[in-house]
Amino acid sequence: MSSSGGKFKSSFGFVLAAVGSAVGMGNIWLFPYRLAQYGGGAFLVPYFLFVALFSCAGLSGEFALGRLAGGGTMDAFGHIFQKRGWRGGRVLGIEPLLGVLGIAIGYSVVVGWVLRYAAGSLTGSVLAGDAQGFFDALAVSFGSVPWHAVCVGLTAVILILGVAGGIERISKFMMPAFFILFLIIALRVAFLPGAAEGYRYLLTPDWSHLASPETWVMAMGQAFFSLSINGAGMLIYGSYMSREENILRHAGMTALLDTLAALLAGLAIIPAVFAFDIPLSSGPSLMFVTLPRVFQLMPGGQIFSLLFFVSVFFAGITSLMNMLEACGHALGRTARLPRWAAMVITGAVTFAVGVFLEALPHMGAWMDAVTIYVAPFGALLCAVLLYLVLGLPAVKTELNRGRTKPLGRWFDAVAYLYVLLAAAVFILGIAYGGIG
Numbered sequence: 001m002s003s004s005g006g007k008f009k010s011s012f013g014f015v016l017a018a019v020g021s022a023v024g025m026g027n028i029w030l031f032p033y034r035l036a037q038y039g040g041g042a043f044l045v046p047y048f049l050f051v052a053l054f055s056c057a058g059l060s061g062e063f064a065l066g067r068l069a070g071g072g073t074m075d076a077f078g079h080i081f082q083k084r085g086w087r088g089g090r091v092l093g094i095e096p097l098l099g100v101l102g103i104a105i106g107y108s109v110v111v112g113w114v115l116r117y118a119a120g121s122l123t124g125s126v127l128a129g130d131a132q133g134f135f136d137a138l139a140v141s142f143g144s145v146p147w148h149a150v151c152v153g154l155t156a157v158i159l160i161l162g163v164a165g166g167i168e169r170i171s172k173f174m175m176p177a178f179f180i181l182f183l184i185i186a187l188r189v190a191f192l193p194g195a196a197e198g199y200r201y202l203l204t205p206d207w208s209h210l211a212s213p214e215t216w217v218m219a220m221g222q223a224f225f226s227l228s229i230n231g232a233g234m235l236i237y238g239s240y241m242s243r244e245e246n247i248l249r250h251a252g253m254t255a256l257l258d259t260l261a262a263l264l265a266g267l268a269i270i271p272a273v274f275a276f277d278i279p280l281s282s283g284p285s286l287m288f289v290t291l292p293r294v295f296q297l298m299p300g301g302q303i304f305s306l307l308f309f310v311s312v313f314f315a316g317i318t319s320l321m322n323m324l325e326a327c328g329h330a331l332g333r334t335a336r337l338p339r340w341a342a343m344v345i346t347g348a349v350t351f352a353v354g355v356f357l358e359a360l361p362h363m364g365a366w367m368d369a370v371t372i373y374v375a376p377f378g379a380l381l382c383a384v385l386l387y388l389v390l391g392l393p394a395v396k397t398e399l400n401r402g403r404t405k406p407l408g409r410w411f412d413a414v415a416y417l418y419v420l421l422a423a424a425v426f427i428l429g430i431a432y433g434g435i436g
Contacts, residue, residue: 005162005325005339007240013168014245015253016175018237020318022228022258023178025110025287026436028312031226032202032266033282034218039209040202046216048259050223050421055255056248057411057418058229058379061386063247064398066238072329073097073232073382075239080390090334096231096378097330101346102370103230104323105354108155109363111316112148113138113288118309119147121295124302131292139284139360148358149351155320156347159328160340163240167321174314179261181311185304186268189275192298198271217428221435224425226258228319230375231382232326246402261315268308272298284360287312324350372434376426383422387415 008014035043069076074093081089116138120126126134138144158166189195209215228234241247273280273290276297281290291308295301324346332342357363386395392412400406429435 005159005166005240005329006164007242008168008237009164010168011245011250013164013172014237014241015250015257017167017171017318017322018234018250018254019257019261020171020175020315021233021237021322022226022254022319023175023261023315024226024228024319025107025312025316026222026226027258027262028265028269028315029283029286030436031222031262032269033280033286034222035266036202036270036280038212038215038218039206041205042207042209043215043219045210046219047223050220051227051255051259053414053418053421054223054227054229055251057387057415058224058383058422059227059234059254060248060251060399061395061415061418062229062231062234062382063238063241063251064395065382065386065390066235067241067243067247068394068398069239071239071333072236072326073378074330074334076235076382077385080385083390083394092381093330095374096235096382097327099370099375099378100230100232100323101327101350102374103367104320104327105350106357106363106367106370107316107320107323108152108350108354109144109148109358110284111151111313111320112144112358113284114309114313114316115151116144116147117288117292118306118313121302121305121309126292126305127296127302131289131296134292135284135288139288139358139363141359141362142355144358145355148354151317151320152347152351152354155317155324156343158317158321159325159343162339167325170321171318174318175257178311178314179257179264181307181314182261182264182268185308185311186264188298188300188304189268189272192272192275194275194277195271198274199267201274202266202270217432217435220421221425221429221432224376224379224422225371225436226262227255228322229379229422231378233322235382236326236329237322244402247399248403248407284364368434371436372429376422376429376436380422380426383419387419 065076069079073096074090077093078089081087117126158170272294276294278290278293295305298304328343328346331346332339357366392415396407396411
């Protein structure tokens with residue numbers, strides 16, 4: 001049995017899988033907070049701009065490189081080096097994979113917490129007492145082992161089923177369910193007394209924030225990380241794409257749906273927090289402490305708590321699928337393992353390391369190190385190799401497949417700007433101690 005899992009069977013399935021990779025915790029616990037903190041509606045101006053730039057050249061570029069090379073990051077970097085007559089490309093391709101694996105390790109812990117909250121919402125235990133105390137009892141060393149194990153195990157099983165039978169089939173169910181459940185929550189929140197004040201705070205533009213460089217830096221970081229540009233995950237999905245597909249269109253659809261998910265999260269979370277006069281926070285405390293307090297006070301809160309955590313669980317699993325697929329595929333190709341063995345080993349490593357990070361301080365420190373230093377450097381490395389080493393003619397040839405009108409010279413400027421912005425994300429992430 002090959003380590004390859006086949007191809008996506010439909011454009012719809014590919015886009016939903018890519019959206020599943022992109023939509024994650026950053027959409028839910030960071031975007032609403034940043035939107036509120038950096039000028040409300042004004043923040044959307046730089047955010048939309050960066051999403052458009054990064055999807056056009058970054059997301060589409062990684063899709064194109066994966067499809068061109070017919071494999072993941074190690075295959076793609078090896079392909080570029082071979083074109084130049086160089087050696088060592090496959091070895092260099094390990095760096096972005098380490099970034100993705102590092103994120104997956106920390107992410108699996110968080111998805112385990114989400115599953116525990118979904119179960120606690122079903123039984124009512126999440127809303128029965130002190131929200132902070134419930135989270136503190138969970139986010140400790142070895143405090144979430146069974147939930148954590150279920151999440152990693154479920155993801156590995158889905159991946160063993162292959163691209164069409166596992167990734168595509170599950171994404172076609174989980175991502176529409178995510179949007180439907182979040183839409184139900186957002187509609188319910190709209191009728192809460194006091195929600196209007198939250199909408200005003202969230203969406204009323206404070207244009208003065210656009211004069212602050214920090215607003216643009218945070219919008220850039222939010223857009224970059226939200227699209228899962230890391231030199232590995234989207235690249236492997238691109239390798240499973242049909243040669244007839246229009247890559248730029250798929251990248252645009254992925255970015256549009258990812259942005260819609262972030263806006264839905266903002267419209268559901270911020271007005272609800274305002275309706276019950278609870279202080280706004282960001283990060284895990286927003287999702288695991290603040291929102292349970294909101295659900296405690298909301299009529300019918302138990303059902304909406306269940307809908308919320310189930311939808312977040314779907315977003316988490318589809319993101320994990322992408323990260324572990326990139327790593328498992330590389331392991332299978334390199335070690336010549338059957339797919340099932342590569343995915344089992346990848347899942348086992350993810351769990352074995354993550355089980356020591358279940359305490360919030362450990363998980364936070366791990367994720368900071370990976371997302372500030374390792375993953376952004378992998379994305380920058382991919383951008384440089386793609387547009388400056390492989391070169392624009394080869395990239396544009398691949399991007400023009402499936403298009404009726406070839407790309408114009410405007411794309412050259414966007415591509416080179418993207419390389420500069422990828423470098424800026426890496427440098428400014430270190431300077432600010434994290435921007436995504």
